[in-house]
Amino acid sequence: MPTWDDVRAIAAKLPGCEESTSYGTPSLKVRNKFMCRMRTDPDALVVRCVDVADADALKLGQPDVFFSTPHYDGWPGVLVRLETVSLEQLSELIEDAWRLQAAKRVVAAYDRDRGE
Numbered sequence: 001m002p003t004w005d006d007v008r009a010i011a012a013k014l015p016g017c018e019e020s021t022s023y024g025t026p027s028l029k030v031r032n033k034f035m036c037r038m039r040t041d042p043d044a045l046v047v048r049c050v051d052v053a054d055a056d057a058l059k060l061g062q063p064d065v066f067f068s069t070p071h072y073d074g075w076p077g078v079l080v081r082l083e084t085v086s087l088e089q090l091s092e093l094i095e096d097a098w099r100l101q102a103a104k105r106v107v108a109a110y111d112r113d114r115g116e
Helices: 004-012 052-061 087-101 104-113
Strands: 017-022 025-030 033-039 044-048 077-080
Touching: 004 017, 004 025, 004 033, 004 087, 017 033, 025 087, 033 087, 044 087, 052 077
Parallel strands: none
Antiparallel strands: 017 025, 025 033, 033 044, 044 077
């Protein structure tokens, strides 16, 4: 089961990621823009998505992994049950959130360095 330490390790590989807090819980940001954060009641990782449709697709496709609460309905993000998400899927989610918030030139340089 992935933990916040795994989330931090994934983000550490992405240029410009910084640890912060959001609503009194640990979070990750890039350019001071929200990527993800831990929350309680219920315990979950809140992750930024491309748009509401993307978030809805994740929730419909894997309701055991992705969900929402009324507070997050209509927001482009999902809540992730860390106890059910795979490390590979978690990595993809965090990288996608980073790509949304990072500067385009930084993303392009990252892709170039990886040979993409």
